[in-house]
Amino acid sequence: MSDDRVGAVFSALGDPTRRHLLESLTHGRATISGLAAGLPVTRQAVSKHLATLGHAGLVRSERAGREVLFEITPGGMGEPARWMAEVGAEWDERLARLSELFAAEGGHE
């Protein structure tokens, strides 16, 4: 059903800055400026990247006063992971098991 979403997620993960942002967010919520502080790009660039990640369903935001807190969206990588599992299952034993996991827990198209 959501081939677009899968593509959006993979495209989002294709950018090293965005992967770095996601890695940073694994440590907890953070603001745009806070995230930008640890990167060699401007705050605006980070803001755009977060928008892209949000559009891909990988992060969500929440206002807190004048700040905006971002956090990783639970399950956002589910569908892409399932796609990889299905395509790679035949050649990768581990992905084959992942495929079983996803098949068992419902979400199939």
Added chain:
Amino acid sequence: MSDDRVGAVFSALGDPTRRHLLESLTHGRATISGLAAGLPVTRQAVSKHLATLGHAGLVRSERAGREVLFEITPGGMGEPARWMAEVGAEWDERLARLSELFAAEGGHE
């Protein structure tokens, strides 16, 4: 170690045509022209896509006379899958288990 490779794979998977090519290749080896026949793009475009997939380590080619046969590279999605598992493990029970699978079978950085 291979952050570049992870990025290359995700970027490659971000394109719907390339995902379609990989899905086609799950049915076995195929030639460029054969793959292009089922797509709305030219043979040259498919050739470029296959080169991109090859550069990402997802497919490999083999000459056979005047034809070139492409096939999926075993394990090509391993590292990106591990990355997704590590980042998403905290929010996705299934990815958490995948992370365990990859950790158990070695390749950790």
Added chain:
DNA sequence: GCGCTGTGCAACTATCTGGTTGCCCAATCG
């Protein structure tokens, strides 16, 4: 209220990328 900090919005630029067309080369088949 005033200044500072955190964001948002818009315009602009340079580069990347997917796609094309055109031509050339190699191998196969009659």
Added chain:
DNA sequence: CGATTGGGCAACCAGATAGTTGCACAGCGC
């Protein structure tokens, strides 16, 4: 041999994209 078929290479084009700067605006601290 000659025609056909599968690919490679290069040039070119349009749209997407990552990045910037500049300015406006809303909360918070003093």
